[in-house]
Amino acid sequence: MQQINNTEKMGSEEPNGLMRKRSVTVDGVLLDGPLNDPKAGEQFVQDAFQIILEEAIRKGTDVDEKVCEWKEPDELRDLLDLDLLDAGEPHEKLLERCQNVIRYSVKTIHPRFYNQLFAGLDYHCLVGRYITETLNTSQYTYEIAPVFVLMEEVVLKKLSELIGWKSGDGIFCPGGSMSNMYAMNVARYKLFPEIKKQGLWDMPRLAVFASEECHYSVVKGAAFQGLGTDSVYVVKADERGRMIPKELEEQISAAKSKGAVPFMVNATSGTTVFGAFDPLPEIADICQKHGIWLHVDAAWGGSALISRKHRHLLTGIERADSVAWNPHKMLLAGLQCSAFLLKDNTDLLKKCHSANADYLFQPDKFYNVCYDTGDKSLQCGRKVDCLKLWLMWKAVGTRGLEERIDRAFACARYLVNEMKQREGFQLLMEPQYVNVCFWYIPTSLRGKEETPDFWKSLGKVAPFIKERMMKQGSLMVGYQQHGTHVNFFRQVLINPQVNRDDMDFFLDEMERLGSDFQPQ
Secondary structure, three states, X not given: OOOEEEOOOOOOEOOOOOEOXXXXXXXXXEOOOOOXXXXXXXXXXXXXXXXXXXXXXXXXXXOOOOOOOOOOHHHHHXXXXXXXXXXXXXXXXXXXXXXXHHHOOOOOOOOOEEOOOOOOOOHHHHHHHHHHHHHOOOOOOOOOOHHHHHXXXXXHXXXXXXXXXXXXXXXXXXXXXXXXXXXXXXXXXXXXXOHHHHOOOOOOOEEEEEEOOOOOHHHHHHHHOOOOHHHEEEEOEOOOOOEOHHHHHHHHHHHHHOOOEEEEEEEEEOOOOOOOEOOHHHHXXXXXHHOOEEEEEOOOOHHHHHOOOOHHHHOOHHHOOEEEEOOOOOOOOOOOOEXXXXXXXXXHHHHHXXXXXXXXXXXXXXXXXXXXXXXXXXXXXXXXXXXXXXXXXXXXXXXXXXXXHHHHHHHHHHHHHHHHXXXXXXXXXXXXXXXXXXXXXXXXXXXXXXXOOHHHHHOOHHHHHHHHHHHHOOOEEEEEEEOOEEEEEEEEOOOOOOOHHHHHHHHHHHHHHHOOOOXX
């Protein structure tokens, strides 16, 4: 037993005659008050929030500021002084460090950041994120997160209704990749529930089918769940990146001929590069014919369901067994906000994942334990991801979200029309979504399209321009090779702050940055 020392005698009196409390130490540690000074902590929070407001929010959304202050790794390491020491640092020094963290980070909320499938800032979502970080709770039981358990239920129900389901189930996951892995796990459990206890030992070989344009998480999921990457049968896509149903039929037949059991088809609504939408009605017919679980990875494209003008892109999604949808992308809910949605309403998600930990999910609680939803999840601790989406939805309404989506489509159309008017811009294809994929052909390469080295030289243009834009901080847009296509840019337009001036600047800047490119 630890030694407890009373450092003051009992019976000492205050001037008012009241007894003074004893000072108590345990192993030399004084326990009379808090370890840290709450007032000093509150002051630090206030001062830090002023830095966040000015440096991250105001400057981060100002077109006259840089998208990033580029530094090479060694230089940045020295500037940040990242080493962790035995002694703490004073208030002012810590605030300086906060400022540097923001200064040298990429401003993804900047109107000229087009590099990822997320961008921009919703202020209501940001406040929701502040609240959840401050409350610092975990969403596994009603007793620890009563507000958020009910809120998640409402938000997931609304997303399911937009898909076209009258009932269902779901959970927020740490990213769309995890949502796709959830789908694979639940689909396998549905077919072979005994796998949960017995494992893979007595299972037949299983097969999952996905387009060659699918997200890489499908292959990762097969490896992670012990199926092996060879269990993923790759289905050819057409020239616009959409799965070819006839090829899916052939791959299913091929898998069966090898003794494998087809158990899931992963269709994609909004592919990562081209923004392509697989033909869901035809794929659903094939899945129904063969008794295969249909999962739709709509992490990128799902938000089009909110737009009456563009939801036709996902026609047939209501026939899916499960859907992945990332509101942190098109809807600007902020990282991370990813929903895994399930048509099943028989508690399949919980049956598949539950471990019934009696220290957390006690069956004899004083409230209805159906609200203890944590056993649906593969995680124990789980961040609250529903509040930011709920608060934003409350602020702008469904029509406000629809307006953002329609504006993103309009921006993409404007950019494409302008590209067609400018020499040097060449589209890979007309966009189906808001992904604008194009080459920029510098003056030095124009008219040389038929020469042997043209494509090799063109493939060097994107890295050349990307280096310049990053070092100058003027904008940020991604590029990639894809199939037989040499490096091209993928411009993604989802930030509602983006306007015509920003898009005109983008085109002018691409021309400026690539003006003096010379093939080598």
